Amino acid sequence: MDNISREYLIKTLEKNRRMDGRKLDEYRNIEIEYGISKHAEGSARVRIGDTEVLAGVKLEVGEPFPDKPNEGTIIVNSEMLPLSSDEFESGPPGADSIELARVVDRAIRESNCIDLKKLCIIEKEKVWIVLIDIYTINNAGNLQDAACLASLAALKQAKIPEYKDEKIDYSKRKDKLPLTSLPVECTTVKVNNFLLSDPDFYEERWNDARLTIATTEKNEICAMQKGGSGVLSVDDVKKIIEISLKNGKSLREKLK
Amino acid sequence: MGLIIKEKEFVIPGDVIAEGIDYLPGNGVFRDGDQLVAQQIGIVNLDNRLIKLVPLTGAYKPKIGDVVIGQVVNMGFNGWTIDICFSNLAMLSVRDATSDFIDKKADLSRYYDFDDYITAKVLNISKSNLIDLTMKGHGLMKLKDGIIIDVSPSKVPRIIGKQGSMITMLKNLSNCKISVGQNGKVWIDGDNSGKAIEAIKLIEKESHIPGLTEKIEKMLGGK
Amino acid sequence: MVYSKRIDGRKFDELREIEAKVGVVKSADGSAMFRIGDTVAIAAVRGPRDLYPKFMQNPKKGILRCNYNMVSFSVDERIRPGPSRRSREISLVTENALLPALNLEEFPNAVVDVFIEIIQADAGTRCAGICAASLALADAGIPMRDMVCAVSVGKVGGKALVDLNKKEEDYEEGSSDMPVAMLPRKNEISLLQLDGDMKPDDIDGCLKLAIKACKKISEIQRNALMGKYQMEKEN
Numbered sequence: 001m002d003n004i005s006r007e008y009l010i011k012t013l014e015k016n017r018r019m020d021g022r023k024l025d026e027y028r029n030i031e032i033e034y035g036i037s038k039h040a041e042g043s044a045r046v047r048i049g050d051t052e053v054l055a056g057v058k059l060e061v062g063e064p065f066p067d068k069p070n071e072g073t074i075i076v077n078s079e080m081l082p083l084s085s086d087e088f089e090s091g092p093p094g095a096d097s098i099e100l101a102r103v104v105d106r107a108i109r110e111s112n113c114i115d116l117k118k119l120c121i122i123e124k125e126k127v128w129i130v131l132i133d134i135y136t137i138n139n140a141g142n143l144q145d146a147a148c149l150a151s152l153a154a155l156k157q158a159k160i161p162e163y164k165d166e167k168i169d170y171s172k173r174k175d176k177l178p179l180t181s182l183p184v185e186c187t188t189v190k191v192n193n194f195l196l197s198d199p200d201f202y203e204e205r206w207n208d209a210r211l212t213i214a215t216t217e218k219n220e221i222c223a224m225q226k227g228g229s230g231v232l233s234v235d236d237v238k239k240i241i242e243i244s245l246k247n248g249k250s251l252r253e254k255l256k
Numbered sequence: 257m258g259l260i261i262k263e264k265e266f267v268i269p270g271d272v273i274a275e276g277i278d279y280l281p282g283n284g285v286f287r288d289g290d291q292l293v294a295q296q297i298g299i300v301n302l303d304n305r306l307i308k309l310v311p312l313t314g315a316y317k318p319k320i321g322d323v324v325i326g327q328v329v330n331m332g333f334n335g336w337t338i339d340i341c342f343s344n345l346a347m348l349s350v351r352d353a354t355s356d357f358i359d360k361k362a363d364l365s366r367y368y369d370f371d372d373y374i375t376a377k378v379l380n381i382s383k384s385n386l387i388d389l390t391m392k393g394h395g396l397m398k399l400k401d402g403i404i405i406d407v408s409p410s411k412v413p414r415i416i417g418k419q420g421s422m423i424t425m426l427k428n429l430s431n432c433k434i435s436v437g438q439n440g441k442v443w444i445d446g447d448n449s450g451k452a453i454e455a456i457k458l459i460e461k462e463s464h465i466p467g468l469t470e471k472i473e474k475m476l477g478g479k
Numbered sequence: 480m481v482y483s484k485r486i487d488g489r490k491f492d493e494l495r496e497i498e499a500k501v502g503v504v505k506s507a508d509g510s511a512m513f514r515i516g517d518t519v520a521i522a523a524v525r526g527p528r529d530l531y532p533k534f535m536q537n538p539k540k541g542i543l544r545c546n547y548n549m550v551s552f553s554v555d556e557r558i559r560p561g562p563s564r565r566s567r568e569i570s571l572v573t574e575n576a577l578l579p580a581l582n583l584e585e586f587p588n589a590v591v592d593v594f595i596e597i598i599q600a601d602a603g604t605r606c607a608g609i610c611a612a613s614l615a616l617a618d619a620g621i622p623m624r625d626m627v628c629a630v631s632v633g634k635v636g637g638k639a640l641v642d643l644n645k646k647e648e649d650y651e652e653g654s655s656d657m658p659v660a661m662l663p664r665k666n667e668i669s670l671l672q673l674d675g676d677m678k679p680d681d682i683d684g685c686l687k688l689a690i691k692a693c694k695k696i697s698e699i700q701r702n703a704l705m706g707k708y709q710m711e712k713e714n
Contacts, residue, residue: 003327003404003405003406004403004404005403005404006405007401008402012450021450028501035563036598037519037550037552037553037598038517038599038600039552039553039554039555039599039600040552043552050505050506052504054550054598056550056551056552058551058552058557060557077551077560079560080666081548081594081596081635082525082546082592082594083504083507083521083522083523083525083596084504084506084523085506086506086525086528090546093560131551133550133551133552133557133560135550135596137521137596138503138504138505138506138507139506140505140506141524170555170556200514266705266708267702268626268701268704269580269617269622269624269625269626270580270623270624270625270626270662270663270664272664284622286582286622286624288624291664293624293625293664295582295622295623295624296622297617297618297704297708311620312620312708313509313618313620313708314525314619314620314621315508315526315543315619315620315621317585329619341633342589343526343527343528343529343541343586343588343589344529344588344589345529355493378481384538384539384587384588385586385587385588385589410620426544428560465709472541
């Protein structure tokens, strides 16, 4: 791993360019590969530059929540594999990993992108549980956007298996999972006074503050998460929303 | 009997390069009974009866006399602990740190502080890989400003070039100050450092392709 | 009933299609992907690096640590993330399968970490993991006495065969599965397990099949390493 100091990063930014030559609001190259595991109801691999994340959707049958007796449920989990970075350790998910999963969870839940009513099998008794598992393969910065994109790609591909006589037949998958919209997350970091979209490893490491914004095709914002130990101004937030709406559109294009 | 794999051929671990007692194992090669076997990915190199490998990958393996680039990770009463991209940390003791007189009660961070980068020479290596460094010598110093990048230690000879030809060209054409550590750390300072980094990464990637010197020259805007 | 024709039409000594690629995890010191049929494994090596806690260090030589894991969606019934008894055992036997091939004397007090993830499973995952790990270790430049090749052999419906897929593993008329790892230079066995029942003579026949299959895998591993180090262009 190269070791890039904060001073060098800022010096480069002051010359109005980023370490890899990108514009401040530009994303790295994005690749989406569908169907990486035939045993998942839906699965995808997303690469943003050298960052790589896998996501898979599995469906199980379980009980609904008492307050929503006719709706399916969603569970998002993430594993920051020690395979993917020298800095990730083995063991149960740490706070960073939990945050990664929860921020993806919020984008999916709050945008109502899965029509959960259609996932009801028997009211009050049986509904489909949508389990989304995220695995990091290589961390070169901005795992968050990659994780959200991979989850959406996996959901988009997912098909519901047959459920008959109290048993799930995973060999027969028919109907597509009912998706109503495609929320995507865009992360921006603030380093000194620069706002950088899709931060790479060092931009992320040296950030003063980070803001992830989830947007939908209706230009609505459905989730936000401020990270990092520094602060943002009201003006920063406005600018980041603007950038996220613009970049969100092109990320969504990649899912089509 | 004799040589099985010819010179300059590509080998992977477990490849039997020679059989019998005519040859001796050098770097990257070991003897297993009658066989001389490659233990790394590399290119076979014959030096009389000695069979060595030019390794194509691998972690840095310190040798006495190597000039390395390291980072201060800790400080004690007697000196500094330095990370030199090896599995063990190295020691730089006060008496090897500078030719200046350092008082016993001096604040060592005035010389080298946490996170500072230095160029140093490997003075000694113990059997259990304890390493002593020295900064007494020509060109050994604290590295201010600039950027440190990593290259594969096995590619360092190519970045330096024959008698330093490649590194001299890099410095001249990019107008940067560049220092290469045997441990794969490269320090670059100058306005044009971006181009120099690009050139070094290209050398690393295409180290075995002929015509590399010309390519780098063109890239940096030479003739 | 005799198992006279394999479910997927292969010959009895025929491996499934194999694909191997080196350098798939950019930030790792070494890495590889190994696919055999519908089983996909990736492995990454990190190290040699400092080992903590310190009491685990060995001043005489480096330590190997393997971690085998299946991603939750690699099989039909979702696997709960985190270690299981099965994954712990496979991590251990993987470690023991790789160790005889490694020369860790150069790295006292240090650790070499091998992480194996099964992305998609259709039987033979530990063997695919070992093949990927061996490639990743070579890619990382860890000194090795030999590569390690692994394949499962066994008897399905009374017939000895190589590289069982899931359907063969679950064959109703009886199936026994014997994963084998070998150091191909001297045909030394570094992993041997059996799940099922066999006669002493069967074992010998199956091992012969394994030796033949490992030779093939060894060639595929060589090509994958050449692919990364671009030697094909030169030769």
